[in-house]
Amino acid sequence: MRTARPTAPRTSLLAGFAVALVVIVAVFAVVQLTRSTGGSPKGPPGGAAPVPGVLAATPVTGHVTGQVPAACHERKAGNGQPLPDPACTPGVISAAVTQDNLGRTICRPGYTKTVRPPSSDTGAYKRKVMTVYHEPGPPSDYEFDHLVSLELGGSNDVGNLWPERNDHPPGAANSKDPVENALNRAVCKHTVTLAAAQSAIATDWTTALARLGLPPVR
DSSP, rough: OOOOOOOOOOOHHHHHHHHHHHHHHHHHHHHHHHHHHHHSSSOOOSSSOOTBBBEEOOOSSSSSSSSOSOOOEEOOOOOOOOOOOOTTOOOOOTTTTOOOGGTTTTSSSSSSHHHOOOHHHHHHHHHHHHHHHOOSSSSGGEEEEEEEEEGGGOOOOOOGGGEEEOOOTTTTSSSSHHHHHHHHHHHTTTOOOOOHHHHHHHHHHTTHHHTTTOOOOO
């Protein structure tokens, strides 16, 4: 007499299929995320997680924060002015500055002095960032510039700092400074929003005023 082999209950088979399906879905999600970021998921050089269409924000402690990237390349704007490498210097803003507290932060006289890092802090970072940007000149020829300026709620994160060569226009060290001042005035007069000004200057400081419908600096 032949003895029948025991068979696994149907519920066990269904449970096995369910586990396998969950594993397949998880693996597929990881692969898609890796493809979309060009490798393993990671944030910008300063360590803040990027959000599409929104600048990363970090706390501002009065010191330079974040890690210096490995290699960067300066770009040129349509008018020949320098622009930072967006992969290295995408622009990072202060988490403490918002549209609701402008009067207590960037629109208050003396605000930038309370958050600007000391030269003892920026000096070493400036030399390192100049090296990765392949800038040959002496440090005195460059401003260690906040892409989103402190007067627009910019952060001291390395992802917001780059070596900008000074071109010495009348009354300023470089041509970006008057643009920053004009944007600060527009934000404090509520002509444009803080977020719009931050995004415009981070995208291309040479076209920021025109992008927002503001008159050019004189």
